[in-house]
Amino acid sequence: MTRGPVRYLLWLARCQWPRVAAGGLLGSASTLSLVLAPPVIGQAIDHGLRDNHYGILAAWSAVLLALTSVGAFLGMARHRTMTKIRMDAGYRTIRVVLGHAIDLGAALPRRLTAGEVVTIGVGDVWIIARGLTVTGPGVGAVVGYAVVAVLLLRVSPLLAVTVLAGVPVVGLAIGPLLGSLHRAGARYRTRAGQLAARLLDIVGGLRLLNGLGGKEAQLARYRAGSTGLLGEGYRVASAASWIEALATGLPALFLALVTWLGAHLAARGDITIGELAAVYGYAAILVVPVEIFISSGQQIIQAVVAARRVTALLNVEPEPVAGLTPPPGGPAKLYDPFSGVTVEPGLLTVLAGSGAAPIVDRLGRYGETGATWGGIRLDEIERGEVRERILVADDDAHLFAGTLAEVVAGRGAVDVDRVEAALNIAVANDINGRIEPDGRNLSGGQRQRVRLARALYREPEMLLAVEPTSAVDAHTEAAIAERLSKARRGRGTLIVTTSPALLDQADVVHFLRDGRVVATGTHRSLLAEVPDYRAMVSRG
Numbered sequence: 001m002t003r004g005p006v007r008y009l010l011w012l013a014r015c016q017w018p019r020v021a022a023g024g025l026l027g028s029a030s031t032l033s034l035v036l037a038p039p040v041i042g043q044a045i046d047h048g049l050r051d052n053h054y055g056i057l058a059a060w061s062a063v064l065l066a067l068t069s070v071g072a073f074l075g076m077a078r079h080r081t082m083t084k085i086r087m088d089a090g091y092r093t094i095r096v097v098l099g100h101a102i103d104l105g106a107a108l109p110r111r112l113t114a115g116e117v118v119t120i121g122v123g124d125v126w127i128i129a130r131g132l133t134v135t136g137p138g139v140g141a142v143v144g145y146a147v148v149a150v151l152l153l154r155v156s157p158l159l160a161v162t163v164l165a166g167v168p169v170v171g172l173a174i175g176p177l178l179g180s181l182h183r184a185g186a187r188y189r190t191r192a193g194q195l196a197a198r199l200l201d202i203v204g205g206l207r208l209l210n211g212l213g214g215k216e217a218q219l220a221r222y223r224a225g226s227t228g229l230l231g232e233g234y235r236v237a238s239a240a241s242w243i244e245a246l247a248t249g250l251p252a253l254f255l256a257l258v259t260w261l262g263a264h265l266a267a268r269g270d271i272t273i274g275e276l277a278a279v280y281g282y283a284a285i286l287v288v289p290v291e292i293f294i295s296s297g298q299q300i301i302q303a304v305v306a307a308r309r310v311t312a313l314l315n316v317e318p319e320p321v322a323g324l325t326p327p328p329g330g331p332a333k334l335y336d337p338f339s340g341v342t343v344e345p346g347l348l349t350v351l352a353g354s355g356a357a358p359i360v361d362r363l364g365r366y367g368e369t370g371a372t373w374g375g376i377r378l379d380e381i382e383r384g385e386v387r388e389r390i391l392v393a394d395d396d397a398h399l400f401a402g403t404l405a406e407v408v409a410g411r412g413a414v415d416v417d418r419v420e421a422a423l424n425i426a427v428a429n430d431i432n433g434r435i436e437p438d439g440r441n442l443s444g445g446q447r448q449r450v451r452l453a454r455a456l457y458r459e460p461e462m463l464l465a466v467e468p469t470s471a472v473d474a475h476t477e478a479a480i481a482e483r484l485s486k487a488r489r490g491r492g493t494l495i496v497t498t499s500p501a502l503l504d505q506a507d508v509v510h511f512l513r514d515g516r517v518v519a520t521g522t523h524r525s526l527l528a529e530v531p532d533y534r535a536m537v538s539r540g
Helices: 005-015 017-035 037-049 054-111 114-132 135-155 157-204 206-212 215-268 273-314 357-363 383-389 404-409 416-425 444-457 474-487 500-505 523-529 531-539
Strands: 334-336 341-343 348-353 390-393 462-466 492-496 508-513 516-521
Touching (some): 005 054, 017 037, 017 273, 037 054, 054 114, 054 273, 135 157, 135 273, 157 273, 334 357, 341 348, 348 531, 357 390, 357 462, 383 390, 404 416, 404 444, 416 444, 416 474, 444 462, 444 474, 500 523, 508 523, 508 531, 516 523, 523 531
Parallel strands (some): 348 508, 390 462, 462 492
Antiparallel strands (some): 508 516
């Protein structure tokens, strides 16, 4: 399924093969009802109308009415089946993508941009689903084309050869354009994902950009990216428009050629008037299969481009499968050998300096890690055990909609006393009312305090927090620092920050340079002994 876009599309078809088979049968039967109409008309002309046998004419007319009625019913049944195929393929893709995103968990935003994920969910899913609907009309078009060729062979081998030669000619004309559409579509899809990611970044940081005066610069960059995307869109539209034009024009020329040959044969007496009418009907009906061939090729190309993005997401590896090593029996220290950072249980540890974020990822078991917990490698411990006891409080973590208590309590039942205690520690008592998705109705500082309260509500054995107070004022930050150090006494806490208020409350401070410990001590000892640390704090 994930080995490539074509395999993925085939997997979607196999998952509902009875419906796909039914669609092919209905498509074939619907096309045959059209294909059989011209010989019926020919028989009505030759044996009824020409000889004034009105009974025979009425009988063939009744047969024609029955054929068209059955064809209309089969066409509706085929359309219903294609709709079911499209919906099944779309929702199956959504389920697969969503399931894999859940498996990736918090590692997802570290591996893919939000814009890429949004573009897959909004556009690619339904492009893939629409591509699956070529199965019914496509099979019907092949069957109809073959049957028309056989029927024409009985009328005239010349006409049959002309019809059979039509599809290769159309393929030679359309093929290069389909290749151009594929390349342009792939470029457009890539740039659309990048632009969506930039838009989400701008919207997410709009308040900050306004404060820093950077909104216009970001707007100019987005406008430039949008202009580039527009150019790619024109290239896609150019190839698609030529395909659409040829899809209409070539069948019309094909119809004219077959009709002219039929008329020439009728004038020579090689075929009857009824057979000429049938030949014209065959040629007119052949316009439908040829257009289906062209549109199906276009839809398949677009589906392959979209499926390539989906399979790229599905091929993002989740965290390594957990081993069988049991976790430490009680509180134990975390140690990252790459950086030299140690987090002792019962102490408030602060990381200050450059390159801290990857350390938190390793200590929280996100992605590849060589970190240990009580001397045991984290990637050898069952992931659920790690998540229950070691909590990474990311400052970008999503806030779900609900009441404040529900948002703070998360997946568990609401304990009002614990909620109030967590809100008090995070100095978030001023927040009330219902929280909108991702805290859209909150300020940046309020969102940050709600995220911190949610993490504190869990009362984890080891809490790892990245910049939990970067969006609050100095007075609030000092209050959080004091309350946090008291509330977490006896439990391990690691905070990434350069805030003097938090640094002053820390039991241990690791000063980092490029993700490695260069000095360790208390905040006051490092201020006195490490000039670079003192310079960093004063700049902060």
